[in-house]
Amino acid sequence: MLLTESLSTLGKFALFIKRTIAIPEKWGVFFKRYVAEIMKLGVDSIPVVIVISIFIGAVCAIQMQLNTTSPLMPRYTVGLATREVILLEFSSSIMCLILAGKVGSNIASEIGTMRVTEQIDALEIMGVNSANYLVMPKMLAMVSFIPVLVIFSMSTGLLGGYLISVITGVIQPSTYVYGIQAMFVEWYVWYGLIKSLFFAFLIASIASFYGYHVSGGALEVGKASTKAVVTSSIMILLADVILTKVLLQ
Amino acid sequence: MIEVRNVVKSFDGVEILHHVTTTFQAGITNLIIGQSGSGKTVLMKSLVGLHRPEEGEILFDGRDLLAMNRHQIKELRKEIGxxxxxxxxxxxxxxxxxxxxPLVMFSKMSKAEMRDRAMFCIERVNLKGAEGKYPSELSGGMQKRVAIARAIALNPKYLFCDEPNSGLDPRTSILIDELLSDITHEYGITTVINTHDMNSVLGIGESIAFINRGSCDWTGNMHQIYTSGNKALEEFVFATDLFRTVQKYALQHPDEAGIER
Known part of the structure; x- marks a missing residue:
């Protein structure tokens, strides 16, 4: 039962993506919507990304300092470990999980409301490919803007660690700065950016899928929004495992 | 003209429309009436291609909607409001x-031409001055009028209206009915209106199809409805004391009610 339901949903999702990825009716309209979606889904997410990253960077630095008390470990390990946590997992995976909540629920509820208020039917009656018109700009906006958010997150996360070292003195700021530069592997930055592209696609497409297929009223829109966040979070974690295996090993 | 021939539509094995056959003429207001659950919304959604019937034909001036491919349906929809x-x-x-x-999406007009056409449609539905407002700032009746303006922007050949009077006060309902009727006659549109509103039935019902339990039970017009002889139709239309009184008066004064002897 669960298996057939899952397979049926997967099939529906594939058909939905097939309808979504098409040549836009009018490039001018598409570009206008794309820019608007970048502003709404991407630029508006910058403050939350910065705030969360600064705090997590600071917490990471404190935790590393508390857990690297062995005299055999150099002090700069705090900066080095904080950097690795932020570059490898936090700024891509964890940040995308947070964005799945913020952006995913926004997309699912917006499209879901359009469905229950017959706005999507109105588009269809006019002869517009509603999936392409509504979803494609969101998907492209998310995929193209997520690297910017990840870079913001990486830099502000590292800044958070630096600030806590300056404010509380858990570690000498110069030692922290040395640590975040020590044994730097550039590929880790690319790894985080590549992962985030997949996650952005998952967030936008899954949230749009659940919103697009709402039937009923406001209650169902809320349920679709929850489903979208839960499913995209699980898919992000699953994709994280696969991408880590593929990209790092 | 839209011809519906032997249309059958089922959901989960339950047949909702049973071989519905009726015709909607151009240049007049065609009403689909029937009780809740009778299948009139399913019929309306089948007409515009939101549902796909299993059997039958839906002919838009001879072009069968059910035999069209996706591209042809898309082209036809540009003629539909x-x-x-x-x-x-x-x-x-x-x-x-x-x-x-719709002009931005499908016309080749310049921006100024599109604006002029949109303003013409807005003025046609008496909403001049409201063009800068958002839907949430408008009353229900004004929103309906904006929707009518949007529906006629591309000069459609066919106009479908799903319960245009729902949620409106009687006075606004009459205004919307008059607007739909005027637009239909002015532009020679094939207008199909799905309604529960008996004021609409007796006011603009130039052609009426009564859907009862998934079948087209009666066809006629607002003058013939008083003497239809169809029990289910009479129970539906003249369900209240007010409309029974109207019927009684019409039968006593057939000339005033336009009843043919």
């Missing part, structure tokens, strides 16, 4: 943006 029950206006667009939307 639709007014939804809840207006279905785009929240993020102003009145002008909503009315211009």
């Amino acid at each position: 639709m007014l939804f029950q809840g207006s279905a206006l785009f929240d993020s667009e102003t009145v002008l943006g909503n009315v211009m939307f």
Whole structure:
């Protein structure tokens, strides 16, 4: 039962993506919507990304300092470990999980409301490919803007660690700065950016899928929004495992 | 003209429309009436291609909707305007943006021409001055009028209206009915209106199809409805004391009611 339901949903999702990825009716309209979606889904997410990253960077630095008390470990390990946590997992995976909540629920509820208020039917009656018109700009906006958010997150996360070292003195700021530069592997930055592209696609497409297929009223829109966040979070974690295996090993 | 021939539509094995056959003429207001659950919304959605019937033919001036491929359906839809029950206006667009939307998507007009055409449609539905407002700032009746303006922006050959009077006060309902009737006659549109409103039935019902339990039980017009002889139809239309009185008066004064002897 669960298996057939899952397979049926997967099939529906594939058909939905097939309808979504098409040549836009009018490039001018598409570009206008794309820019608007970048502003709404991407630029508006910058403050939350910065705030969360600064705090997590600071917490990471404190935790590393508390857990690297062995005299055999150099002090700069705090900066080095904080950097690795932020570059490898936090700024891509964890940040995308947070964005799945913020952006995913926004997309699912917006499209879901359009469905229950017959706005999507109105588009269809006019002869517009509603999936392409509504979803494609969101998907492209998310995929193209997520690297910017990840870079913001990486830099502000590292800044958070630096600030806590300056404010509380858990570690000498110069030692922290040395640590975040020590044994730097550039590929880790690319790894985080590549992962985030997949996650952005998952967030936008899954949230749009659940919103697009709402039937009923406001209650169902809320349920679709929850489903979208839960499913995209699980898919992000699953994709994280696969991408880590593929990209790092 | 739209001809519906032997249309059958089922959901989960339950047949909702049983071989429905009827015709909607051009240049007049064609009403689909029937009780809730009778299948009239399914019929309306089948007519515009939102549902796909298993059997039958839906001919738009001889072109069968059910035999068309996706591209042909898309082309046909450019000739269709639709007014939804809840207006279905785009929240993020102003009145002008909503009315211009089909023009932006499908016309080859310049921006100035599109604006002129949209303003003409807005003025036609008596909403001049409201073009900069958002749907949430408008009353239900005004939203319906914006939806009508949007529906006629591309000069449609066919106009479908799903319960255009729902949620409106009687006075606004009459205004919407008059507007739909005027637009239909002015532009020679094939207008199909799905309604529960008996004022509409007796006011603009130039052609009426009564859907009862998934079948087209009776066809006629607002003058013939008084003497239809169809029990189910009479129970539906003249269900209240007010409308029974109207019927009684009409039968006593057939000339005034336009009843043919």
